[in-house]
Amino acid sequence: MLLAEDNPVNQRLVVKLLEKQGHRVVVANNGREALAALDQHRFDLVLMDVQMPEMDGFETTASIREREQVDGGHLPIIAMTAHALKGDCERCLAAGMDAYVAKPVQSRLLFEAIENVVPVQPPADIEEPVATEDTSADAEMFDQEAALATIDGDRELFQELVGLFMMESADLLDQVRDAVARRDVKALERAAHSLKGSVGAFRAESARVAAQTLEDLAKRSDFEQAEVVFEELEMKVARLKDALADYRKENALCES
Numbered sequence: 001m002l003l004a005e006d007n008p009v010n011q012r013l014v015v016k017l018l019e020k021q022g023h024r025v026v027v028a029n030n031g032r033e034a035l036a037a038l039d040q041h042r043f044d045l046v047l048m049d050v051q052m053p054e055m056d057g058f059e060t061t062a063s064i065r066e067r068e069q070v071d072g073g074h075l076p077i078i079a080m081t082a083h084a085l086k087g088d089c090e091r092c093l094a095a096g097m098d099a100y101v102a103k104p105v106q107s108r109l110l111f112e113a114i115e116n117v118v119p120v121q122p123p124a125d126i127e128e129p130v131a132t133e134d135t136s137a138d139a140e141m142f143d144q145e146a147a148l149a150t151i152d153g154d155r156e157l158f159q160e161l162v163g164l165f166m167m168e169s170a171d172l173l174d175q176v177r178d179a180v181a182r183r184d185v186k187a188l189e190r191a192a193h194s195l196k197g198s199v200g201a202f203r204a205e206s207a208r209v210a211a212q213t214l215e216d217l218a219k220r221s222d223f224e225q226a227e228v229v230f231e232e233l234e235m236k237v238a239r240l241k242d243a244l245a246d247y248r249k250e251n252a253l254c255e256s
Helices: 008-020 031-040 057-071 088-094 107-117 144-150 155-182 185-200 205-219 223-255
Strands: 002-004 026-028 046-049 077-081 099-102
Touching: 002 008, 002 031, 008 107, 008 155, 008 185, 026 031, 031 046, 031 057, 046 057, 057 077, 077 088, 077 107, 088 099, 099 107, 144 155, 155 185, 155 223, 185 205, 185 223, 205 223
Parallel strands: 002 026, 002 046, 046 077, 077 099
Antiparallel strands: none
16 A cells, blocks of 8 residues: 655554554655655555645646556545545545545544445454543643544554654744745645644644644735744644643653
């Protein structure tokens, strides 16, 4: 299986979910890498992020379908997008993709989409963690139970995702800050989208909304407002990191 996805947190999340079901996964960071991988190996399915640098999911899918006009065959492609807007599914299908899942990816919906386009042995029934009310201050920054539910309650994977986010979030914020300073529409849209995907993995709604707002402002070239929203986003990401750090400490104590 080929995963075309540029966000490290989402990469690890999806790869781990697939590997737990016995799939072997090759990761491509953009559309060009995906096409190069297809030149080297045969895959039974592509999970295609819609918005990637260098070559997005629509362009990559178009190239794959053009090749098939010459070589024959049909490679199933499932779109993955954080947009989740009305009409996105129809647009993906019209572009030649076979199915669509929204991000942050939920394991059951992902496996259902895979089974619909590539008949496989259905995964074993998984009991979803029961959501409990969290009245701690951390609950304001991320929804622990909802985030765990999307990865089948795998706390080890969640800890790994937290570690990845801690490492990459500073760089993502730097990319957003630099794009705002340079008034670079495409760079800001791309960086805000990537950061939105990372915080979305933790169901950090407050930070996700701020990143989405920045992405929308980039499309309108509204950099004056973007400067204001970036300060808000920076604060929310800092608070999210503090909350995640507290989570890691608490769970480390529980395990010791």
